Amino acid sequence: MTWSHWQMCAGTTEIDCMSSTPVIDVERLNLTYGDFHAVKDLSFQVRRGELYALLGTNGAGKTSTLEIIEGHRTATSGTVRVFGQSPRDRRAVRPRMGIMLQESGFSPDLTVKESVRLIGKLTQRTDTVERVLSVVDLTRKAGTKVSQLSGGEKRRLDFATAVYGAPELIFLDEPTTGLDIQSRDDLWDAVDKLREDGSTIVLTTHYLEEAQQRADRIGLMHRGAFHREGTVSELTQTLPAAIRFSLPAPAPALPLQATRESDGKFLIETFGLQKDLYTLLRWAQDHAVELRELQAGPTRLDDVFRAIDND
């Protein structure tokens, strides 16, 4: 934890501090555009030190929600508090938060170094351009104009300005879109380092495996409201795990209820994966049946997502 984080948590244990202090407090948030209700009665909190992922289908309202929390947009009704203050109070809140926008928003005529220096200075945080550029591996591009950067390099530049001065709260809006695998890994390494230092992260992404691997909690939005909210395991527990396989014909009757999929494979959906998998394997061994293309695994976030879409 950084000194400022320690100061805030004085008198509490680190775990208490991280878990009990809401960095973001959203209550009954609504946003309407004319007749369109973009965000409906949304309430949630993001606790200190947490990585909170705001996920949803296209048009679910997550960017609108994020922009209200960032202070870029005004809510129709409801309250939003960031560090206990209105996010519209930029002078009070912005020095403590870094924002990685969904689209770059840099002047094409400025160089990488000039862009980081300008935005860094305006954040009122202390850091050096050189350090931040080395974090995102853009040191060699310091003198290059933004107009000459690739899409991935612009995303890295965006990330660099968001993490300038290691802010307490960082918004990452689809941070890895357009990045190659190496750059993605580097970015997540940098995020891990920031979290070790106590930063709170709010993430939106279309790469669900990133949220599944890294988010402490997830808010799943659909049509402007939370469809579900919780940890990855809480979300995935709501759907059955799947066992898929194919069988050589003819085969004896299966020991468990299965459905036949369009590609001819059998599907067993279960809330007791380990037990049912054991039963199936025992049955296969007893009857000398080969289970071909056997796949078994817990429910993934993708499945939860698809279930929302099918609702």
Next chain:
Amino acid sequence: MLSIALSELVQIFRNRLVLVTSLVMPVVVSAFFIYQHEVFAALGSLGYIAAIVMFTVGAFGLYTTTVTTLASRRQNLFLKRLRSTAAGDTGILSGLLLPITVISLVQVAVIMTVLAVVTGEPDNVFLLAAAVLSMVIMMLGLGLATAGLTNSPEHAQVTTLPVSLGTIAVASWVGITGTEELTLLKRLLPGGSATELAVNAWNGGVPVTESLILLAPTLSWVVVAVALASRIFRWEPRR
């Protein structure tokens, strides 16, 4: 604000198109007016030349660049980026517009100085400075309002035409024909009273107190423009 202004200055000098249209063209046009000062003085007066070069810089340099800059910075989300920092809205706008404002003031000062060297000094320098300042503030206000209606730098080529051509036309009309007839209309049109003020300041012959009243219509345009801008100015592109 100063760091934004500095980066804006760098951008102006790196963008050749802006450099030529905003800085070089007004100077070239003004140079032509000074070179042909006898012809234009016969048409109106030396004060008319002072007014027309003032509005050439104000309309084609300051106003057009203000609109184009704000539309461009909004279109590429640079305004949103700046608003993601701790900088306030007033500081952001001031920083973005400070360089072109200072450049325009320097241009007008240099052009007026050259005009004075070639044709003789103005009657009242302070009154002339008041005319220039009121024109600059009015053009900035109108620029902010027009930027609210402008989606892109390309769109600015169209949206800036009414005000830029209109103020030049008004300056020419008032500068050449004076305000003896249609006085109220000429003074109330944007640029009309600022032109009369510049003409009076250069030519002399009108009491200072009488001329200072002419600041009121110009500053009224500032109020109207700022009120309009506060309603229609957008920080992000339309979705």
